[in-house]
Amino acid sequence: MPPKKKPDDGAYRTLKKQLKEGAIGNLYVFHGEETYLRDYYLGQMKQKLLPAGMEEFNLHTINGKEFDLKTLAQMVDCLPMMSQRTLIVVNDYDLYKGDKDGLMAVLKDLPDYVCLVFVYDLVEYKADARTKLAGLLKEKGLVVAFNRQDQGDLVDWIARRFKALDHDIGTEDARYLIFLCGDLMTTLISEIGKIGAYATHRRVTRADIDAVATPQLDAVVFQMTDAIAAGDFDKAAAVLGDLLHMQEAPIKLLSVLGRQLRQLYTARLALEQRKGTKYLMDLWALRSAYPAERLMQSARRFSLGWCRWATLRCGQTDLAMKSTGADGEELLIALLMELAVKKGA
Template identity: 80%
Template sequence: MAPKAKADDTAYKQLKKDIAAGTIGSLYVFHGEESYLRDFYLGKMRQKLLPAGMEEFNLHTLTGKEFDVKKLQEMVDCLPMMSERTLIVVNDYDIYKGDKEGLIRVLSDLPEYVCLVFVYDLIEYKADARTKLAGLLKNRGSVVPFNRQGQNDLVDWISRRFRALDHDIGTEDAKYLMFLCGDLMNGLISEIGKIGAYAKGHRVTRADIDAVATPQLDAVVFQMTDAIAAGNFDRAASVLGDLFHMQEAPIKLLAVLGKQIRQLYSARLALEHRKGTAYLMEQWGMRNSYPAEKLMNAARKFSLSWCRRAVIRCGEVDLAMKSTGADGEELLIGLLMELAMPARDRR
């Protein structure tokens, strides 16, 4: 597997500087997974550009479904009222489709008082570097990706959010929360609120997190593989039973389990070749070290041949589930029994 390229956050950092300095530009494209940050900085731009109480006159919005170049031109031509700038926000319109020539004419002649932001939320931003529009954005605007944040930045953010709720949290427990609930801020913010309301002590504990946090599927399946690693079939079966009770589709569960088994195999290979956590993170494009460390620790409990056989069996069960019409739950239970069986080559 080819390592994922490190996300470029140059435009994101420049946006933060421009907002702080009050030098916000005229044309932006906002996209990326981290919608919490996107909405946060769009709010900051709104505060900077629009005087309080005058938003109704100086803030204009369009959705992709109602977008029309003529409507956009009318908004651009609308002079600000008791303000130096106007803010136009266009949500979920693919600028590389539709009337591109008309859009280029509007964007090429934006007045200084206009700040126009195209926001990609429900649709994916796919740039076409060969087009005039891409060149115009490069020269006159800024394409800002809001990427998932790195582990250290997220730990700091989680700590600040808990402090705002009059709690604190240790670094390892913050990493555990990210592993359990995912590393997107929009998901974490609600979990932090629940945990903050539940925790009795000033210091948030792992028990507080486990009591009320809603784990993501990957984390629950990891609990199952952890139980397999510990030779605890009853625990592994209990986790799988809970997932069935939650009506998770067997094919979806197998996909997550198969991915984790492949990651476990990669971790075992890394150990065999005396490579560390950083190597595993690079191979799987992981931004955070915590799940990689858990994989490396789990891999120490299995031999290379066990991991290889587990990968093969996951692939065979996947094929059977898709092609034979066999009961998916029965196939998964059978696979779990095979994986949890005390193998001769288990370390």
Template identity: 75%
Template sequence: MPPKKKADDAAYRQLRKDISAGNLGNLYIFHGEEAYLRDFYLGEMKKKLLPPGMEAFNFHTMAGKEFDLRRLQDMVDSLPMMSQRTMVVVNDYDLYKGDKEGLVRFLGDLPDYVCLVFIYDLIAYKADARTKLAAAIKAKGQVVPFNRQGQDDLVDWISRRFRALDHDIGTEDAKYLMFLCGDLMNGLISEIGKIGAYAKGHRVTRADIDAVATPQLDAVVFQMTDAIAAGDFDRAALVLGDLLHMQEAPIKLLAVLGKQLRQLYSARLAIEHRKNTAYLMELWGMRNSYPAEKLLAAARRFSLSWCRWAVIRCGEVDLAMKSTAADGEGLLTSLLLELAVKQSA
């Protein structure tokens, strides 16, 4: 697997500076996984650009499925009322599949008083650098990706959110929360709210997190392989039973388990070749070190031969599940038993 490129946050950092300085431009394209940050900074832009109470006159929106260039032109031509600027937001319109020539002409005449924002939420932003439209966007505005945040920034943010609820959380427990529930802020906000309401003490503990947080599937499957490594087949079987009881599709569970086993194998190889956490992070495109550290710790409890065999066996079961009429739950349960028996042998 080729290493993933490190996310470029230069445009995001520049946007923050421009908002702080009140120096916002005419055209922005917002995209990326971190919807919380996108919505937050869109709100900050509105505060900077539009006087309170005048939003109805100076803020205009359009849904992508209703996009019409003439209607957008009318919005842009609406002069600001008791304000220096107007703001226009277009949601989920694929710029590169529409009238590109018309958009080039439109962007070339964009008035200075307008701040136009194209938001990509439900659809992906895929630019075509060969087109005149891409050149026009580059000349007139900024494309801002809202990427998943790095570990240190997220830990600081989680700490601030808990402080707002009159709680405190340690760095390692904040990392554990990210590992358990994912590293997207919108998902973490609800979990932080639940934990903050549940925790009795000022300091949030790991027990508080485990009591009420809803773990993501990858973290649950990791708990299953962790139990196998500890020789606790009953706990591993209990985790699988809970997942099946929640009606998770066996083929989906097998896919997540297969990824987990491949990661364990790569971690075991890293140990054999004296590679460190940074190597695993680059290999799997991880922005945070905590999952890589967990992988290395788990891999130390498995032999290289077991990891290799487990990956191969998982692939064989995947083929059987997809190409035969065999019961998916039965195949998955049998695989778990095989993994446990092989590990304890």
């Protein structure tokens, strides 16, 4: 599998530069899964373009379901009041599915006082590079993708957020927080708030994180396989019991467990072939080294034969769960017992 291509962040860097220099343009498209950054920079645009107290007169919004070109044209023609600019925000309108010719006629002649931003949130942005509209957006505007951030940038951002709460956090603990809760800033910001409120000392510890953070499913399943590796079946069973008690669907849990076992198998193969974490990152398109390092550490405690057998048994259980009338929870519990017994044998 070839390495995953790094997303192009040129437009994102251009936006940051424009905001810093006070040179905000006329036309933007905001999309991408990192909604925290999208909302943050949209907020920055509002602060710089709209005088305090005049937002009601100079900020115009329209939702995609209510969108029509006549309404947009009226908003464009609305002159600013006691301000240099107006800001128009169009939420969840698919630019490429409506009247593209009519829309282009509006976008070609945007007045200098207008800043028009199309925001994609619930609707996925899918550009059609073959269309004239795509060419016009490239010529006249800026299409900004708010992508997940690299681990290094996230670690620095986490440290700044904790500092704002009068706390410090070490690099390794920040990496652990990302591993535990995922790498979306939208999710992390709420976890940082909980941990900051809980921690009693200036330095945030891993115990503070474990006490209040809500882990993502992949991290919980990793805890379960780690417990098996350590020979702690009671802990592994307790983790599975908690997941089932939270009414996670057995088929979903099995899917995550299966992926985890396949990753462990490839990590064990990498160790056998004297390959490092970079190989594992490329193979599984992992965005940071930390999960790859954790996989390699865990794989050292399993034999190659166990990893191969466990991957096969997980596939067999998946087939049984989908093709027989057997109870999903019972199949999952039986699989966990087999994994633990085989590991201890």
